[in-house]
Amino acid sequence: MAAEVRPRLTVLSGPSGVGKSTVVAHMRKVHPEVWLSVSATTRKPRPGEQGGVHYFFVTDDEFDKLVANGELLEWAEFAGNRYGTPRAAVMERLDRGEPVLLEIDLQGARLVRESMPEAQLVFLAPPSWEELVRRLTGRGTESQEVIERRLEAAKTELAAEAEFDTTLVNTSVEDVARELLALMAVV
């Protein structure tokens, strides 16, 4: 008997600045039906970011409550802010058999692996270290101090690649988005 093909939880992770959000945005343009979890964060919105779309922007107190009430599937502190995945929306979709995508940092990916071993962990790698530095610096939205913190975190994150099930190298947004969709069994 053929094994049941069941959509599962896919986690996309990789260093800050590698292009995770660009890949995800492209993927959703081509396949709007793919559902991406919207995280809660204590970070302030960047220009153009909308609450409820890119993130749920919350205060420290509100984040504390989400944690205390067990409403987050996982959460982590990253470069001075907290980020977490609201649990209920993810579980509802998985229960309905729909594919779910999380775009989260390395610590979050590790927590998901612990609590949901069947999740598929995908690592998005930069074509080179130089390219990652260029992208993080060129974004122009963060201060030098924040960039330094993110580059420091990136070194740790790059070293964790072997913990993931699959690595995709971000040479082309279109290619990576297509590969990710195939891994999620959407196409």
Ligand code: 5GP
């Ligand atoms: P940014 O501030 O650049 O939007 O995100 C910083 C880092 O936090 C990125 O690596 C992003 O993937 C990660 N991140 C976003 N949402 C979540 C989340 O819900 N949980 C965790 N653990 N990391 C997240």
